[in-house]
Amino acid sequence: MNDKLELRTVKVVNYITPLREGGSLPAIAEADDGFLYVIKFSGAGQGTNALIADLVGAELARAIGLRVPELVFAELDEAFGRTEPDEEIQDLLRASTGLNLGIHFLSGAITYDPIVNKMDNETASKILWLDIIIANVDRTVRNTNMLVWQKELWLIDHGAALYFHHTWDNWKEQSLKPVLNIKDHVLLPIATELEKVDKEIKQLLPLEKIREIVSLIPDSWLVGKNTDWTLEQKRDVYYQFLVNRINHSSELIKQVMHER
Numbered sequence: 001m002n003d004k005l006e007l008r009t010v011k012v013v014n015y016i017t018p019l020r021e022g023g024s025l026p027a028i029a030e031a032d033d034g035f036l037y038v039i040k041f042s043g044a045g046q047g048t049n050a051l052i053a054d055l056v057g058a059e060l061a062r063a064i065g066l067r068v069p070e071l072v073f074a075e076l077d078e079a080f081g082r083t084e085p086d087e088e089i090q091d092l093l094r095a096s097t098g099l100n101l102g103i104h105f106l107s108g109a110i111t112y113d114p115i116v117n118k119m120d121n122e123t124a125s126k127i128l129w130l131d132i133i134i135a136n137v138d139r140t141v142r143n144t145n146m147l148v149w150q151k152e153l154w155l156i157d158h159g160a161a162l163y164f165h166h167t168w169d170n171w172k173e174q175s176l177k178p179v180l181n182i183k184d185h186v187l188l189p190i191a192t193e194l195e196k197v198d199k200e201i202k203q204l205l206p207l208e209k210i211r212e213i214v215s216l217i218p219d220s221w222l223v224g225k226n227t228d229w230t231l232e233q234k235r236d237v238y239y240q241f242l243v244n245r246i247n248h249s250s251e252l253i254k255q256v257m258h259e260r
Contacts, residue, residue: 004212005059005209005212005213005216006216007055007071007072007073007216008033008070008072008073009072009073009074009075009099010031010032010033010035010037010072010073010074010075010102011031011032011074011075011077012029012030012031012032012037012039012074012075012076012077012080012100012102013029013030013031013032014029014030015027015029015080015081015084015089015093016028016029016030016036018086018089019038024040024041024044024045024046024050024159025041025044025088025089025092026038026039026040026041026044027039027041027089028105029074029102031072031074031102035104035105036104036105036107037072037074037102037103037104037105038102038103038105038156039074039100039101039102039103040054040100040101040102040103040159041076041092041093041095041096041100042095042096042098042099042100042101042220042221043091043092043093043094043095043096043097044092044096046159048220048221048222049162049165049166050159050160051100051101051159051221052162052165052217052221052222052238053134053158053159053160053161053162053163053165054071054101054103054157054158054159054161055071055101055213055216055217056134056158056161056162056213056214056216056217056238056242057130057134057136057158057159057161057162058071058103058155058158059071059213059216060130060133060134060205060210060213060242061127061130061155061158063204063205063209063213064126064129064130064201064204064205065126065204066123066126066127066130066155067152067153067154067155068154068155068156069103069104069105069106069154069156070103070104071101071102071103071104072101072102072104073099073100073101073102073218074099074100074101074102075098075099075100076093076096076097076098076100077097078097080093080097081093081094098220099218099220099221103156106147106149106154108149109147109148109149109154110147110148110149111144111146111147111148112144112146112147112148112153113144114141114144114186114187117148117153119153119187119190121190121191121192121193122193122196122197123153124187124190124191124192125187125191125192125193125194125196125197126197126201127139127146127155127187127191128185128187128188128191128194128256129191129194129197129198129201129249129253130155131161131179131185132178132179132182132245132249132252132253132256133242133245133246133249133252134158134161134162134242134245135161135162135163135164135174135179135180135245136158136160136161136179137160137161137163137179137180137181138157138159138160138161139185139186139187140184140185140186141184141186144186145157145158162238162241163180164241165237165238168237171237171240171241172240172244174241175240175241175244175245175248176244176245176248176251178252178255178256179252179256182255182256182259183259188256188259188260189260191260194253194256194257195250195253198249198250198253202246202249205246207243210239210242210243210246211239214235214236214238214239214242215235217235217238219231222234222235
């Protein structure tokens with residue numbers, strides 16, 4: 001029997017440098033376990049939606065055998081950042097008190113380049129399958145969100161996925177729709193084994209695993225989203241969204257193959 005899926009919780013002790021990519025201002029920081037993490041802040045532009053999408057997307061990727069850096073819950077103390085001279089960063093840290101998301105920092109990693117770095121068709125198909133299921137719109141040539149570290153491929157940053165949760169009211173309809181702009185996916189030309197990996201992955205991803213991943217979402221990240229629902233009802237929407245897409249993966253894959 002597999003051990004219960006859990007994320008460690010660390011405390012941020014040293015803000016090192018911002019990563020000025022996009023509008024969310026993630027940062028490299030040191031935690032009390034001595035490791036460096038890329039911190040995604042709950043007080044950033046997309047709020048906790050981006051953290052939830054990143055958490056769910058990364059752990060689904062891990063469950064189907066893709067490499068993802070370790071994720072942790074990164075706790076920010078209320079007093080943290082008061083000495084930060086940059087007012088914008090200080091405001092961000094103040095708005096992010098509590099649990100944030102930390103991604104283990106892969107020192108020396110380089111961005112995956114489809115021209116320079118070769119990838120086999122099966123791996124490309126698994127990654128595209130994942131992005132179809134989580135509705136990830138952000139893995140393009142301009143921003144691959146993949147790293148090469150120690151000669152291995154690692155996936156990062158799934159914060160643009162699960163975009164239904166920016167509106168919530170039409171999540172059932174969204175769960176059956178193709179991914180927006182899938183024609184721009186960096187791996188579309190070489191992901192030629194989608195139907196094959198679809199069958200294989202479904203054997204690796206029982207419903208209990210999806211439920212387990214969704215259960216990781218902290219209560220504090222769900223507060224204030226569609227206040228008519230309980231926290232468990234909100235988690236259940238994420239679960240049902242993913243299950244719906246997996247159950248209709250054949251149709252979604254056919255749409256993607258048509259784009260190719």
